Amino acid sequence: MAKNVPEVVARRLPRYYRYLGELLGQGVNRISSRTLSEKMRVTASQIRQDLNCFGGFGQQGYGYNVYDLHEAIGEILGLNNHYRMIVIGAGNVGRAVANYAGFRRRGFNIEAVFDVKPELIGSEINGIPVLDAANLGEYCRTHLPHIAAVAVPGAAAPDIVEVLEGSGILGIWNFSHSDFECSVPVETVHMSDSLMTLSYRITNPKK
Amino acid sequence: MAKNVPEVVARRLPRYYRYLGELLGQGVNRISSRTLSEKMRVTASQIRQDLNCFGGFGQQGYGYNVYDLHEAIGEILGLNNHYRMIVIGAGNVGRAVANYAGFRRRGFNIEAVFDVKPELIGSEINGIPVLDAANLGEYCRTHLPHIAAVAVPGAAAPDIVEVLEGSGILGIWNFSHSDFECSVPVETVHMSDSLMTLSYRITNPKK
């Protein structure tokens, strides 16, 4: 179905999904690209172009059915799948990820946390067991998690990633500061880059 | 000095800064755009174009001095400034931000955390006092923090932002899930968007 979808379009889908979810919550059941474009501060053209990478979800003279479009984008994003997820690193960020309840609700089920610290191994975070990182590879081969959130110090990341890659993981959600090569999809949350960008924008205000 | 710098160039600066920092740590003191481009997997043209938005940092026949270029980009990013920072919300994400030691090292000094929960107010996180969110506006007017990291549930964000905006904050680092209008620079860390993008890439692998 999908044409060759530009990266930049794929990155806008979560935002569309989010806005449509809000509209749904407000009881709006129909919307035109024009009205949506005003809310989202993009052009109506862009919305129609973007959606038409995946198919014609609208109806001339009517617009889009909010529920159907929300569903369709959710399906494209793979949000109707159920994912088994693990978290590597029980530090501040790892704990924040493990504690966030919203993921489970969306079908991302965190089943284990891994760390190297003996005093953490055997404990629980938000009801999720903390396991020994030494057993990560074995765990993956037996439990086949889909997604690994990597929240370890930068230097430790490449080794962890190699283990994950070799044991059937489908994707890596990376919170460590390093970029690395990887054969599976990696999505990095660049916290420090984001803070530097803010610093830049404070320091160099647009005229 | 700076020409009109495209957004997309500004967003690449932190990455250049990071790579140059690594090179510096490895004792490399000279690099050509060609060599850097191979490490960073971008084109040499792009690196030269990007840098020339800000000035000529290189030397024909030689390349770039790693230390000088790193310094120059740090200066452009405003990393030589000292920022007073506050964190709003002492939940998982707020705690992660408050606990991360790297910020202070880079000149982002977290001076207070705010929350609404009575049982948290008066406690400390990483040696930083947790104050009553009701006093946020007053605190800002007396202490003049530069940056506020907003890590509150989505629904609470707009009110917090309004208070911050009205009391002289220079920039907002937003971890909440909502986008909002704001007169000062806002940098949002879209964790859930990032996870959805990963889901998309797992579900729709490139051929």
Added chain:
DNA sequence: TAGATTGTTAATCGATTAACAATC
């Protein structure tokens, strides 16, 4: 000086916006 590599202009490529015929 000769070789290397920048700074910068020109060419290409892709993404965004505008326009409009198709059609509900």
Added chain:
DNA sequence: TAGATTGTTAATCGATTAACAATC
């Protein structure tokens, strides 16, 4: 049917890449 709004093509705009003269 008439009005509205899509899907899609064409025009514009901006970003990336290529090329090369300037110069260290």
